[in-house]
Amino acid sequence: MNVMTVLSVGFIVGGLFFFATATIGLLRFPDFFTRLHATGKGDTLAVTLSLVGLACYEGFTLTGVKIVCIAVFMFLAQPTATHAISRAGIKSGLQYWRRKEAQK
Amino acid sequence: MTTFLLGIGLILCFLVLLVLYRVVFGPGVFNRVAAISAIGTKTLIILLIMGFLYNRVEMFIDISMVYALLNFIGCIAAAKYLEMEK
Amino acid sequence: MVFRKDDIIVNTISRILIPFIQLYALYVIMHGHYSPGGGFQGGVILGASLVLLLLTRGYDETRLKIPENSMKLFASAGVLIYAGVGLLCLFFLGNFLDYSKLAVLLHVDPAQARSLGILAVEIGVGFAVMAVMYSIFLDISTGGVLAEDEEEE
Numbered sequence: 001m002n003v004m005t006v007l008s009v010g011f012i013v014g015g016l017f018f019f020a021t022a023t024i025g026l027l028r029f030p031d032f033f034t035r036l037h038a039t040g041k042g043d044t045l046a047v048t049l050s051l052v053g054l055a056c057y058e059g060f061t062l063t064g065v066k067i068v069c070i071a072v073f074m075f076l077a078q079p080t081a082t083h084a085i086s087r088a089g090i091k092s093g094l095q096y097w098r099r100k101e102a103q104k
Numbered sequence: 105m106t107t108f109l110l111g112i113g114l115i116l117c118f119l120v121l122l123v124l125y126r127v128v129f130g131p132g133v134f135n136r137v138a139a140i141s142a143i144g145t146k147t148l149i150i151l152l153i154m155g156f157l158y159n160r161v162e163m164f165i166d167i168s169m170v171y172a173l174l175n176f177i178g179c180i181a182a183a184k185y186l187e188m189e190k
Numbered sequence: 191m192v193f194r195k196d197d198i199i200v201n202t203i204s205r206i207l208i209p210f211i212q213l214y215a216l217y218v219i220m221h222g223h224y225s226p227g228g229g230f231q232g233g234v235i236l237g238a239s240l241v242l243l244l245l246t247r248g249y250d251e252t253r254l255k256i257p258e259n260s261m262k263l264f265a266s267a268g269v270l271i272y273a274g275v276g277l278l279c280l281f282f283l284g285n286f287l288d289y290s291k292l293a294v295l296l297h298v299d300p301a302q303a304r305s306l307g308i309l310a311v312e313i314g315v316g317f318a319v320m321a322v323m324y325s326i327f328l329d330i331s332t333g334g335v336l337a338e339d340e341e342e343e
Contacts, residue, residue: 009108016112019146023119026126026142032134035126039142050149057105058161066165067152073207074145074172080203081141081179087197088187089134166218166225170235173211177242184195184245 004056011053018046031097032089040082047074106157113153120146137182144175192331194248204246211239219316223305229312233319240324249332258328261321268318275310287311 022042029035051071058064123146126139148168155164195201215235222228244252276287284291289307290300298306 005105012112015149016115019116019119022142023122026123026139032132032138035135036138039138043142043145047145047149051152054152054156057156063161063165066169070148070165070169070172073169073210074148076203076207077172077176078141078145080200081176081183082138084180084183084197084200085134085137085141085186088183091187092134094132094134163226166221166227169214170218170231173214173235174238177238180200180242181245 004059008053008057011049011056015046015048015050015053018042018049022046032094033086034097036082036086036089040079044075044078047071047078109153109156113150113157116146116150116153120150133186137179137186141175141179144171148172148175192244192249194251195246201246204242208239208243211242212236215239215316219312220309222312223308229315230319232312233316234323236316236320237323237327240320241327244327244331256324258325261324265318265321265325268314268316268321271314271317272311275307275314279307 019042022038025038025042026035029038048071051067051074055064055067055071058067120143123139123142127136127143130136130139148171151164151168151171152161155161215232218227218235219229219232222232240256243256275289278295279288279291280286282291282294287307289304291303292307293300293303296303296306
């Protein structure tokens, strides 16, 4: 087994783990802003790890460098989109979730 | 390696079906926009894995890059429209 | 009217990313014969980058840099390039859009002339699609009232 193959398998499994936890968070959290925490941070890290793993599998060719370029773009653009949508949510006046409501 | 990538792709498809619940039943429009952005991110990885399975990675990289661009621009346009709703 | 978005994070990231998006759109136009892409897809990405500029800067600032009249020129220039290449092939005793007859003009063999002719046509299509997408977005967002008509009232 090659060193690069083992490394790429490790990165891709790590990316899949963070995808799974982000999806479970999106389904189970009680409020819109908490769900944005889960999908904004978890999805960005998972995409970066998965793309780095796929680039390790491909090697140092033109295709591998293009995959790293996609990863850099997603790392810059995904948190900006999360920030924009959460700012729209605050300006529209959504209700926050309070802990006292759950204990009724 | 191809069997491993095929398994990863199938698990990601199952995760997309789970997020679809939030698109249909999310109370309000903000939850739906956030869930659509999450689906777009997972689709990007599924496209690249399909490129590796068919042994033609050069074709699928350009498509996935364009999808990442359009996902970003769509999310910002939706946020700007929803901000002026009030 | 599309007002300026008063958000400093989105404005800064858009300023950094828009030139790279346009560079990628030009790459997609040029590599149409080898990978998925071509004239129409590259034109759409160029139009999307201009729409992002409108969303983050607002209508008043962008109108100074990219006025509507220049977009009319771009659309017409795109169609002119497409039909012009076709008519140029007619002058050299070929059919309409028969690029192999351009080999005399460019001093290459006929197969290479076909490839270069298709590239020229794709560039024309890219110009036209970019201009039309920008114009459609402006039409729908301003309600069909151009700035010149507003100043006359």
